[in-house]
Amino acid sequence: MSLNKYSKPTLNDPNLFRESAYINGEWVKGTDEVFEVADPASGEIIARVPEQPVSVVEEAIDVAYAAFKTYKNTSPRERSKWLRNMYNLMLENLDDLATIITLENGKALGEAKGEIKYAASYFEWYAEEAPRLYGATIQPLNPNNRVFTVRQPVGVCGIICPWNFPSAMITRKAAAALAVGCTVLIKPDSQTPLSALAMAYLAEKAGFPKGSFNVILSHANTPKLGKTLCESPKVKKITFTGSTNVGKILMKQSSLTLKKLSFELGGNAPFIVFEDADLDQALEQAMACKFRGLGQTCVCANRLYVHSSVIDKFAKLLAERVGKFVIGHGLDPNTTHGCVINSDAIEKVERHKQDAVGKGAKVVLEGGRLPNLGPNFYAPVILSHVPSIAIVSKEETFGPLCPIFSFDTMEEVVGYANDTEFGLAAYVFSKNVDTLYTVSEALETGMVSCNTGVFSDCSIPFGGVKESGFGREGSLYGIEDYTVLKTITIGNLPNSI
Ligand SMILES: NC(=O)c1ccc[n+]([C@@H]2O[C@H](COP(=O)([O-])OP(=O)(O)OC[C@H]3O[C@@H](n4cnc5c(N)ncnc54)[C@H](O)[C@@H]3O)[C@@H](O)[C@H]2O)c1
């Protein structure tokens, strides 16, 4: 039990605020065991939700497995209609859904509204893709055979998501899975389960059949629950967004049943500014990219590489602009940037900062803790001339630390950028198309963004290479990850006439 005040959020539709799991179209309270959800900005407890034991998760798997038998046979048009309803409902409830995100995650309300629009866009996109799942006809060597392929839903999908985008990380998986005829079991992060539950309420209104959309909850039981999902032969796919370490655990556990997997894992994005870049544009985009979610975004720039001829000017101007951020409670209309998720996030920022400064980095913007606002508030830090041996060149900070490194040549900077086990996103700024093209091709990442720091969009294939994971979400490719390709041969046909 927490001694903190327990205050529920005030919403236009109070039904969106749920403190139960959602299984087979029912709100499930479960046993007396609960865990608390706190507003990271104030520390106030905003919800108490059930800590579900393995037995309940096994029941939920059975439910999703049974539901799959009928859901897979619903028509693509029906599924498209439910997905479209979901898109409309999310936008109709934009303010409430964004308030829930801000309260459980701490991001500013403006950012939270942006996340809801982004999250909803996956339902719209896959409402349009659902009726457009194509196979191929193939001419085999045997002239009396005919061959064609069909894409079929893989089956029950376990969806495990992080706290940094409590809505969008769920929708870009669930929308594609539901579009193709899979049923889903969603396990949100225990710090941010309320957005998932609000979506379950809307999924019911949107018309999704019972058992097709389920949300299960756990905090302390998470490793056991994850193992149950990974090892169950009834779950055919695990789709996970989170840290590389947890991804490796899930992959090992899933090997017992040889599950289909797609993993969106950690990043270490380089943001490269060449000497011929439009500096003003690069500065604006660096701010948007580095400080999205206060640095807690997998595709945030983790390391800025700025050409030695412009690094000092760039660092000074960036510090002036970032110094104008208004940090506060996410629901305060003046706030531009909220708080971080917890004290571990701050400790990592400080560890990376001290390491870099100890190795010779120059402090351009001091930043630091903001105890008057609360223990999870932190003003951004900017460092320049960071040496390549600093930990931050290799490890993802996932917080408001902006380290700027210097470089001289294209070959040198591509070498630095690729010298990491991660490979999610990279950014390149230059006015020269040869530079953009050559560097984009040489970067070992799943996504490269040129002259813009914000590229996420439901229409693009989102995903990484190396230890940032595999599989693609969003776009026309995202749906394939939830299907299996079946080859059908019709043999012994009469000779052609
Ligand atoms: N590539 C992407 O698209 C993307 C997007 C968002 C976040 N991320 C990455 O996620 C990380 C930050 O998120 P995090 O710290 O919450 O990650 P995390 O791996 O700790 O947690 C992610 C999810 O996994 C669950 N989990 C933790 N241990 C588990 C276990 N043993 N079995 C089953 N589930 C388990 C958590 O409860 C949560 O729901 C960063 O590395 C970030 O880059 C990647």
Ligand SMILES: O=CCCC(=O)O
């Ligand atoms: O944090 C990771 C996902 C962010 C995005 O989709 O742009």
